[in-house]
Amino acid sequence: MSVLNAEIAGIFNRYAALLEIEGANSFRIRAYRNAARTVQDLPQSLESMLKEGEDLSELPTIGKDLAAKIKEIVETGQLSDLQKLEQKTPGDLAKLTALPGLGPKRVKALYDVLKIANLADLQTAIEAGKLRELPGFGSKTEEKILKEIKRHLQAEKRTNLHAAEQVAESLLRHLKGVVGVKAVVVAGSYRRRRETVGDLDILVTCTKGSNVMDRFIGYDAVEEVISKGKTRSTVLLRLGLQIDLRVVPQVSYGAALHYFTGSKAHNIAVRRIAVKRGLKLNEYGIFKREKRVAGRTEEEVFAQVDLPYIEPELRENRGEIEAARKGALPRLISLADIRGDLHSHTKATDGKYTIRKMAEAARERGYEYLAITDHTKHVTVAHGLDAKRLAKQIEDIDRLNKKLEGIMILKSAEVDILEDGSLDLPNEILKELDLTVCSVHYKFDLAAQKQTARIIRAMDNPYFNILGHPTGRLIGQRDPYAINMRRLMMAALERGCYFEVNAQPERLDLTDIHCRMAKEMGLRVAISTDAHTTATLDYMRFGVGQARRGWLEPEDVLNTRSWKNLKKLLKRR
DNA sequence: GCCGTTTTCGGCCCGACTGTTTTCAGTCG
Numbered sequence: 001m002s003v004l005n006a007e008i009a010g011i012f013n014r015y016a017a018l019l020e021i022e023g024a025n026s027f028r029i030r031a032y033r034n035a036a037r038t039v040q041d042l043p044q045s046l047e048s049m050l051k052e053g054e055d056l057s058e059l060p061t062i063g064k065d066l067a068a069k070i071k072e073i074v075e076t077g078q079l080s081d082l083q084k085l086e087q088k089t090p091g092d093l094a095k096l097t098a099l100p101g102l103g104p105k106r107v108k109a110l111y112d113v114l115k116i117a118n119l120a121d122l123q124t125a126i127e128a129g130k131l132r133e134l135p136g137f138g139s140k141t142e143e144k145i146l147k148e149i150k151r152h153l154q155a156e157k158r159t160n161l162h163a164a165e166q167v168a169e170s171l172l173r174h175l176k177g178v179v180g181v182k183a184v185v186v187a188g189s190y191r192r193r194r195e196t197v198g199d200l201d202i203l204v205t206c207t208k209g210s211n212v213m214d215r216f217i218g219y220d221a222v223e224e225v226i227s228k229g230k231t232r233s234t235v236l237l238r239l240g241l242q243i244d245l246r247v248v249p250q251v252s253y254g255a256a257l258h259y260f261t262g263s264k265a266h267n268i269a270v271r272r273i274a275v276k277r278g279l280k281l282n283e284y285g286i287f288k289r290e291k292r293v294a295g296r297t298e299e300e301v302f303a304q305v306d307l308p309y310i311e312p313e314l315r316e317n318r319g320e321i322e323a324a325r326k327g328a329l330p331r332l333i334s335l336a337d338i339r340g341d342l343h344s345h346t347k348a349t350d351g352k353y354t355i356r357k358m359a360e361a362a363r364e365r366g367y368e369y370l371a372i373t374d375h376t377k378h379v380t381v382a383h384g385l386d387a388k389r390l391a392k393q394i395e396d397i398d399r400l401n402k403k404l405e406g407i408m409i410l411k412s413a414e415v416d417i418l419e420d421g422s423l424d425l426p427n428e429i430l431k432e433l434d435l436t437v438c439s440v441h442y443k444f445d446l447a448a449q450k451q452t453a454r455i456i457r458a459m460d461n462p463y464f465n466i467l468g469h470p471t472g473r474l475i476g477q478r479d480p481y482a483i484n485m486r487r488l489m490m491a492a493l494e495r496g497c498y499f500e501v502n503a504q505p506e507r508l509d510l511t512d513i514h515c516r517m518a519k520e521m522g523l524r525v526a527i528s529t530d531a532h533t534t535a536t537l538d539y540m541r542f543g544v545g546q547a548r549r550g551w552l553e554p555e556d557v558l559n560t561r562s563w564k565n566l567k568k569l570l571k572r573r
Numbered sequence: 574g575c576c577g578t579t580t581t582c583g584g585c586c587c588g589a590c591t592g593t594t595t596t597c598a599g600t601c602g
Contacts, residue, residue, distance in 0.1 A: 028575090030574085106599070136592085136594090137593085141591090268587095275585095280586090281587085284588090
């Protein structure tokens with residue numbers, strides 16, 4: 001029985017939803033949700049932790065009871081308590097609560113009175129006009145739920161950060177000109193640089209009487225105004241992204257920014273500290289009785305609970321508060337620390353520009369070096385380089401390096417890892433390169449053990465330097481291939497190889513959790529754009545964001561170093 | 574169900590908006 005952490009988290013969430021419908025103690029419900037999140041965030045599989053005899057109740061939010069339940073799930077693939085609960089509440093009530101506007105109380109009422117157990121029942125009941133007969137339900141509710149059912153059937157989707165940026169920039173331009181508006185900032189998971197966002201949270205401070213709310217709902221990409229109030233409004237854009245706008249007074253700006261940046265788990269943790277000190281923290285400030293003692297800036301808010309400023313990317317309640325208390329917060333890497341890009345393509349394969357154009361674009365970004373890493377021959381669709389063409393490219397780069405000032409072009413290639421773990425070019429040519437990025441581009445569906453062995457075998461090659469896009473996932477489109485991440489990282493450490501954080505917004509692997517795992521293991525990473533055009537060299541910001549979420553410091557990242565120092569690190573034995 | 578800088582019992586974050594209500598419950602973030 002092989003059980004994934006995500007499945008265990010799913011079982012806990014489902015259990016929590018059913019408990020909620022039953023009307024169980026809300027803190028008990030929260031305990032299951034907290035545990036689900038802990039499980040989801042773990043870099044290591046619970047199954048392997050159990051195998052190694054680790055005590056799961058030492059994990060935060062996991063006590064004796066939940067540790068036993070995890071053990072049961074790992075051993076049997078299911079949770080008997082959940083099955084019991086499912087028998088009591090037939091159909092798919094848990095799924096119904098996923099519809100916006102339908103919470104546990106209403107779902108229970110729907111089932112008790114109308115025997116509604118799934119989406120189809122619900123739709124039928126609404127169409128028969130049954131819903132409005134229930135107390136607390138009216139025609140508006142009916143209408144809203146029907147719309148949500150239809151939307152749900154089209155599958156809800158998170159928006160990737162790149163697309164969210166484009167919306168945010170346009171909307172900010174729309175709002176900044178409004179009379180009386182002082183600050184406009186995007187908070188939420190966007191500010192925490194999560195790889196995808198569910199919605200955008202925009203925070204505004206303005207003078208009294210500003211018509212910013214009207215301006216907001218008048219934004220031309222708005223499809224529907226979901227709610228409109230004096231301090232908060234919500235709209236849905238045509239492209240399916242929801243936007244919340246909140247207006248707060250200037251004296252509350254810091255508290256509100258902190259509050260709306262989240263995450264929820266981080267906020268709860270900070271509030272708990274406030275409560276312990278006899279303070280109350282909300283989006284308007286920190287209060288001692290009725291008196292506001294802080295709120296104008298985030299720093300002020302943190303200071304009131306005796307914490308230093310915590311960077312938004314760290315605010316996930318993954319240990320940042322404890323680290324802050326101990327003065328052990330990382331000094332996060334920033335874009336300015338990056339001195340070069342170690343993964344880029346040119347016209348020779350599937351890129352769009354010449355080596356020279358790419359190099360000049362890298363120089364414009366203030367880089368010292370750019371590695372040209374065109375595909376190799378196995379990737380026929382990209383017209384991958386064979387040894388002969390690569391040899392020619394090496395000569396071209398040598399010549400260009402003599403001519404170009406202010407940027408060093410590194411001779412490299414994105415070498416294909418074949419199914420048997422060999423590389424698809426002979427070592428005679430690889431040894432002429434400054435470095436290699438080695439990647440898997442086919443046979444994604446091997447079993448974890450085989451895929452892991454394949455990549456380790458590739459690392460055995462002395463010319464293997466950096467593992468490119470280490471999981472091969474495409475966010476929302478293709479799952480990561482199955483690998484044992486810990487074992488791979490260990491193998492890289494032993495051999496002097498490195499991992500890449502691929503900065504393409506569709507990829508962003510390593511994930512934040514895996515970045516942190518690499519750091520804890522002492523494995524350094526390269527943050528690379530995999531640019532196929534000059535413009536996409538700017539994707540570096542996404543990679544840096546992911547690295548920051550993974551607590552990485554400049555020291556943890558290869559390409560914060562000068563080429564001279566980087567060269568030493570790349571040397572294998 | 575978890576957890577401990579008051580605690581191994583008794584707490585556990587907090588406010589806005591909507592719809593259906595004459596004062597508030599439910600939902601959401």
